[in-house]
Amino acid sequence: MRKMSAPWPNGARVAVCLSWDVDGESAQYVRFPDRAPNQLSELHQRLYGPQVGIWKVLDLLRKYDIPGTFYIPTYTAKLHPDVVEAVQKDGHALGLHGHLHHSLEVLTLEQEEEILVHSQQIFRELTGSVPRIFRAPSWELNRWTPELLVRHGVLSDSSLMDDEKPYALETPAGQLIEIPIHWLLDDAEHWNHSRANRDKAIADPDAVFRLWSTEFDGYYASGGCYVLTLHPFISGRWAYMAVVERLIRHIRQYPGVWWTTLDRVTDWALERLAQQELPVRQSPAPEPLEF
Numbered sequence: 001m002r003k004m005s006a007p008w009p010n011g012a013r014v015a016v017c018l019s020w021d022v023d024g025e026s027a028q029y030v031r032f033p034d035r036a037p038n039q040l041s042e043l044h045q046r047l048y049g050p051q052v053g054i055w056k057v058l059d060l061l062r063k064y065d066i067p068g069t070f071y072i073p074t075y076t077a078k079l080h081p082d083v084v085e086a087v088q089k090d091g092h093a094l095g096l097h098g099h100l101h102h103s104l105e106v107l108t109l110e111q112e113e114e115i116l117v118h119s120q121q122i123f124r125e126l127t128g129s130v131p132r133i134f135r136a137p138s139w140e141l142n143r144w145t146p147e148l149l150v151r152h153g154v155l156s157d158s159s160l161m162d163d164e165k166p167y168a169l170e171t172p173a174g175q176l177i178e179i180p181i182h183w184l185l186d187d188a189e190h191w192n193h194s195r196a197n198r199d200k201a202i203a204d205p206d207a208v209f210r211l212w213s214t215e216f217d218g219y220y221a222s223g224g225c226y227v228l229t230l231h232p233f234i235s236g237r238w239a240y241m242a243v244v245e246r247l248i249r250h251i252r253q254y255p256g257v258w259w260t261t262l263d264r265v266t267d268w269a270l271e272r273l274a275q276q277e278l279p280v281r282q283s284p285a286p287e288p289l290e291f
């Protein structure tokens with residue numbers, strides 16, 4: 001039996017992070033380079049996020065007095081500085097999420113570094129500071145990514161799926177805090193619906209509520225860090241926002257919940273790491289080990 005992580009602040013039993021990736025239209029240019037220049041419909045569909053969805057999300061968080069975490073590609077941040085400003089004004093956390101939402105697997109180390117530095121510069125110009133937390137577009141990490149992040153001052157990533165609690169990932173440049181996520185807790189897997197994937201059925205909102213709340217009950221029992229990944233252009237729609245609100249109300253029934261941001265969980269994890277109370281992990285070997 002491995003050592004349990006230390007308890008959450010103030011004796012809380014579970015940490016809950018509601019996070020939004022405010023992708024806007026950025027991803028379309030790299031995902032569909034042939035189609036994007038002339039295909040207006042999907043670009044406009046994605047604009048629903050920064051134009052409409054995000055404002056409903058901010059209202060919801062205000063209603064329940066809950067902090068949120070917002071990972072924003074800097075292409076979207078540049079085009080919608082009002083979104084960045086509103087997120088900051090409400091005291092939520094901002095995170096790095098690429099510039100044009102390139103999935104990292106298509107990039108060389110040099111390209112990846114250039115984009116990371118570019119996105120940090122844009123945030124510095126827009127807000128006067130650089131977010132300390134990162135989530136990879138599409139949750140794709142290259143083998144060198146954790147080291148690259150550490151070298152550029154990033155403190156945590158939230159893109160891997162091997163745990164339900166934060167841990168420290170060893171890199172040649174030092175340790176990176178990893179705050180795990182999962183497909184099940186991502187609105188896109190259930191509800192992202194566009195012309196490109198019209199064969200996929202739209203998931204029943206009630207079924208998604210059952211999945212999310214059942215997962216929460218498990219995280220609560222085991223003392224995990226429950227990270228929900230949402231997108232304003234997807235679950236900003238009323239039928240889906242109703243599920244997010246229902247989930248908030250479900251979680252609020254439990255005592256000992258730490259409603260927090262990935263930024264604050266990063267600080268907590270770094271404190272535990274300093275006290276040698278956080279698990280430290282290595283990535284799997286690049287080639288199979290010989291036994």
Ligand SMILES: [Zn+2]
Pocket residue numbers: 021022023097101137138
């Ligand atoms: Zn994204």
